[in-house]
Amino acid sequence: MIPAGFDYRRAETLEEAIQLLQEHGEEAKIISGGHSLLPILKARLAQPGMLVDISRIPALSGxxxxxxxxxxxxxxxxxxxxxxxxxxxxxxxxxxxxxxxxxxxxxxxxxxxxxxxxxxxxxxxxxxxxxxxxxxxxxxxxxxxxxxxxxxxxxxxxxxxxxxxxxxxxxxxILGRRTGASYCKAAQQASGFAVCGVAALVELGDDGLVSKASVGITGVAGAAYRATPVEEAIAGKAPSAENIEAAAAYAADDIVPFEDLYATPEFRRHLAEVWTRRALDRAARMAGS
Ligand SMILES: Cc1cc2nc3c(=O)[nH]c(=O)nc-3n(C[C@H](O)[C@H](O)[C@H](O)COP(=O)(O)OP(=O)(O)OC[C@H]3O[C@@H](n4cnc5c(N)ncnc54)[C@H](O)[C@@H]3O)c2cc1C
CATH class of the missing domain: 3.30.465.10 (Uridine Diphospho-n-acetylenolpyruvylglucosamine Reductase; domain 3)
Known part of the structure; x- marks a missing residue:
């Protein structure tokens, strides 16, 4: 688990980092915290010739x-x-x-x-x-x-x-008033990565109905996505358990869930529905409190 050899430059400014990236082209790779890149280098899944360290550039902090x-x-x-x-x-x-x-x-x-x-x-x-x-x-x-x-x-x-x-x-x-937001995930036990992670935002109107809902889902498909069918299904409705459950059924609509050691596509689809229900329910309670 030893990476292949590489050169290393620490950029002091954003301009210098961009210049280094241009100079070294496809050989160059940015490193910031290194917690995703270093395991990849150690497994030799990537072998960049030059690491451009951006971790001390003041303009990228704060x-x-x-x-x-x-x-x-x-x-x-x-x-x-x-x-x-x-x-x-x-x-x-x-x-x-x-x-x-x-x-x-x-x-x-x-x-x-x-x-x-x-x-x-x-x-x-x-x-x-x-x-x-x-x-x-x-x-x-x-x-x-x-x-x-x-x-x-x-x-x-x-x-x-x-x-x-x-x-x-x-x-x-920044969210307005009467808005609740919640992130619920089923985590891989060893790393904490999401087998399914759902973020839900619920805004309630003065009539108590959902004036806006917003749902992002990670861990289920090849890339994180916005669950628009869920948002549309709950908008304008009361945030009741029945309405939330009906909307959450669309969590993996038109999505092809992936398969790995942790879950089959069918299980991921099930998780997406269950965790969307939980995230929406929690967000709606927060919005109403
Ligand atoms: C044991 C372990 C458990 C983890 N568990 C979780 C988890 O539960 N949930 C989770 O979300 N993540 C998890 N991670 C990943 C972790 O959050 C990483 O820190 C993160 O994914 C990468 O951030 P980094 O700063 O370390 O990036 P690096 O490893 O430095 O870089 C990652 C990639 O992004 C590029 N890059 C870095 N910064 C920039 C930039 N500013 N602009 C353009 N490109 C850039 C690099 O070139 C590289 O390709 C885990 C990692 C480990 C090792």
Whole structure:
């Protein structure tokens, strides 16, 4: 379990990192927390000739609120998200999700930017970030651009990132009143990755009916996805147990669940329905309280 040899450069600025990526082309790989990349290098599933370390670039750090948007730097670790007073207050769903990632060691080193860019189909963050309508800011040789979370995860370990682009920050709209949000997952016992993870947001109108619902699901398909049929089925209805159960039945509609050591496609479909019901129910209770 020893990686093949590689060169290493630590970039001090975003511009320097992009330049290094351009210089070394396909040989280069970004490293931030290293908690997904290093196991891959050790197993020799990838053998990049150059690692570009972005973990000390100040512009990629920090958590701040600007005009009702919570902005989280790509280098923010899972532990920082879990324990940040701003995130806990302005986006408790993300803090709740970060607290469920791996173990203390993983949460201390792993970063939100690394997790999103890696796009493991069983990673936790994609579900809440899709449900929250988050945007990802990326910067590359052609400048900066923004991607909607829901369009970013294109397949297993595949994203909308273009060559030599770096994910710099995550932008999350702050939720309004009478909105509840919940992340529920069935976890792999050893690693904590999601066999099925469901993030649900429920907003209640003054009439007590669901004015908006938003559902992101990870761990079930080759890439995390928005469960639009569930959202449509519960919108405008009372958040009763019957209505939630009926809507949750659409959790894996038009989805091809994958098979691995942990679950068959049939079991994943079942989990998607059960955990969507639980996440919606919990979010609706929070919205009403
Ligand atoms: C034992 C173990 C258990 C885990 N359990 C969970 C779990 O329960 N849930 C979960 O979601 N995850 C889990 N993980 C994964 C963990 O969250 C990783 O930290 C995360 O997936 C990657 O973040 P990183 O900063 O370590 O990225 P790295 O490993 O440094 O990089 C990962 C990939 O992203 C690229 N990259 C990194 N940063 C950027 C950037 N800013 N812009 C563009 N590309 C970038 C790298 O080139 C690389 O391809 C686990 C990992 C381990 C080792």
């Amino acid at each position: 958590i701040l609120e600007e005009e009702q948007i919570l902005i989280i730097g790509a280098l923010t670790t899972h532990h920082e998200i879990e324990s940040s007073p701003e995130v806990r207050k302005l986006c408790p769903l993300l803090a709740e999700t970060a607290a469920q990632i791996g173990d203390v060691q993983v949460r201390n080193r792993g970063t939100i930017g690394g997790s999103i860019s890696h796009a493991d189909p069983a990673a936790d963050y994609p579900a809440p970030l899709i449900a929250l309508d988050a945007e990802f800011l990326v910067t590359g040789p052609d400048g900066a651009r923004s991607n909607r979370a829901e369009n970013f995860f294109e397949g297993t370990f595949e994203t909308a990132l273009r060559p030599n682009e770096i994910l710099t920050s995550v932008h999350i709209p």
